[in-house]
Amino acid sequence: MNYKSYLDQIPIFAKIGACADALGVETYVIGGFVRDIILNRPSKDIDIVCVGSGIELAQEVAKAVGNVKVNVFKNFGTAMLKDGDWEVEFVGARKESYNRDSRKPIVEDGTLEDDQNRRDFTINAMAIRLNADHFGDLIDPFDGMGDIERKxxxxxxxxxxxxxxxxxxxxxxxxxxxxxxxxxxxxxxxxxxxxxxxxxxxxxxxxxxxxxxxxxxxxxxxxxxxxxxxxxxxxxFPEMVALQGVEVKNGRKHKDNFYHTLQVLDNVAEMSDDLWLRWAAILHDIAKPPTKRFHPKAGWTFHGHEDKGARMVPAIFRKLKLPMNEKMKMVQKLVRLHLRPIPLVKEEITDSALRRLLFEAGEDLERLMMLCRADITSKNERKVTQYLKNFDIVEEKLRIVEENDQVRNFQPPVSGEDIMEYFDLKPSREVGLIKDAIKEAVLEGEIKNDKEEAFALMIKLGDEMGLKAAK
CATH class of the missing domain: 1.10.110.30 (Hydrophobic Seed Protein)
Known part of the structure; x- marks a missing residue:
């Protein structure tokens, strides 16, 4: 099979082929780019292998393209350059052998066949020749094309x-x-x-x-x-493995939390490409195994799994070498809050409860509501429909309260600096108490979220503590 017509649409391939012929080295595009041509998938990374020096070939191609910069990695015998949106990596064909205690191979120069033998999968071992003779010919020794067809x-x-x-x-x-x-x-x-x-x-x-x-x-x-x-x-990831399984006691069983978690993950994936929201789905019930209890009347319970799960998140992220930054904190927040919207559908729910969720969720409210919707995995379609309608009601209540009180990304209307300046204080316990009391008053709806009412409350609280205004 020949892919000349496809390669002709991407000018750099002709330049690579011409440089390879000038140097007298066999040269091929190989691996993922070839696979993605066949699968009709977009790709911007091009891997070039030549039976010779990949670094020397890259330097010649850079001149042909127009003196673009070549990044050389001598220890690996590779070089890389960019041509527009294309990122092209060059390497000499090689064969590899391994020591059992390391995945770092012992590398020697090799043939195209050696190089294809060392590839991970048949679909990644296909190569297309770039030399003028047989330009575009597919070399597929392991029937990668057939495996693509067979999936x-x-x-x-x-x-x-x-x-x-x-x-x-x-x-x-x-x-x-x-x-x-x-x-x-x-x-x-x-x-x-x-x-x-x-x-x-x-x-x-x-x-x-x-x-x-x-x-x-x-x-x-x-x-x-x-x-x-x-x-x-x-x-x-033994914590996730522990979710699997169903225990039966006195004829009562709980659902398999491993497969429930996977359904929640797929549900989130239908709504969002956000990697960290997907991680929140993976971890939202992670503490169910350690919090599982059986009560003769209530059956199986997992009380407090949201709080314990939130406490487990940092350790899991650290162990898996995931980022210990605001991404982790966002996942932790969603795990902790994922049950909070459920009771807010009740008619008797107070605005204070809504304000507190708005305050705690902050900029992650939409993510939280997506996670809550994804967490509905009942096979009873009527029940699912009702739950989703309930969340519509919750979101409308939250919208109205936020419109009136603006507490979603709450910033105290009176700062610690304001308190210290007014009462001539240094950082102290009193400053913290006044700040917390003002925050609680706003969330409880006792004062509006504005500076004038908060300042008046600050003076009142200071007076009750025996603090005097600075002169």
Missing amino acids: IIRTPLDPDITFSDDPLRMMRAVRFATQLNFDIDADTFFALSKNAERLSIISRERIADEMNKMILAKNPSYGFKLLFQSRLLHQF
């Missing part, structure tokens, strides 16, 4: 060796299967399970990177099911 993830060589050599490839197998909605070949999947414990030599950062790409797929639950069934998930 199969399969390793080019023995999967047991492929995964033992570089265990990160096991995470990549699941990630590609999830992104492409492909099956994993039976022998390849068996090797995942057999080598699962080899993930211990992979850094958590690399695992998290693959997992995040999987979580951003259209149906991320598929990936988690593969991770669970292969026991890969057990190696790095």
Whole structure:
């Protein structure tokens, strides 16, 4: 099969081919770019392999393109340049061997065949020739084209060796299967399970990177099911594994919180591409196993799982090497608040309760409401419809209260500096007490959220504490 007509639409390929011919080296575009041509997926990353020096070829191509900058990585024998929106990486063909205690290979110069042998999956081992003779010809020694047609993830060589050599490839197998909605070949999947414990030599950062790409797929639950069934998930995320299972006591059972969580995740994925909202879905019930109790009358309960779950979030993020920043704090907030909107549908609910949710959710209110809607996973369609209508009511109540009181992104109408200046105080317990009392008064609706009423309350509170205005 020949892809000349496709390559002719992207001028840099002709320049790479001409430079390769001038240097007398076989040169190919390989890997993900070729796969994505066949799958008709957008791609901006081009991997070039040549039977020779990738760095030398990159430098010649840079001159042909117009003296663009070449980033050289001598330790890896690679070079990279940008041409418009295209990011092109060059490397010499190589063969690899591995030490069992490391995923870093021993690298030697090799042929195209050697280079294709070392690729992770058949769909990533296809190459297209760029030299003038046979320009555009597809070289597909492992029937990657057939595996694309069959929608199969399969390793080019023995999967047991492929995964033992570089265990990160096991995470990549699941990630590609999830992104492409492909099956994993039976022998390849068996090797995942057999080598699962080899993930211990992979850094958590690399695992998290693959997992995040999987979580951003259209149906991320598929990936988690593969991770669970292969026991890969057990190696790095036991808290999520603990959600799986149903316990029956006195004829009463609870739902399987693992599969419920996956349904919530898919529901969120239909509404938003926000990675961290999807993480909130993954973690919203994470504390149900440690809070599970059985009561003869009430049955199974998970009291306080939202608060305990919020306390678990930082440790999970730290262990998985996820960012310990405002993203983590947002996930923690959503986990803590995910049950709070439910009782707000009641007619007798006070504006104070609405104000407090607005204040606590702040700029994440829309994310919180999406999570709450996604958390409705009943098979009873009538019940689902009723719950969604209830959340419509809650959102309207919140909108009205916010319109009147403006407490969603609450900033105290009187600051600590205002209090210290008026009473000639240094930072102290009294300043904190007055600030907290003003905040509570606004949230309870005792005063409006404006400076004049807050200032009057500040003077009253100070007087009750025996504080005197500065002269």
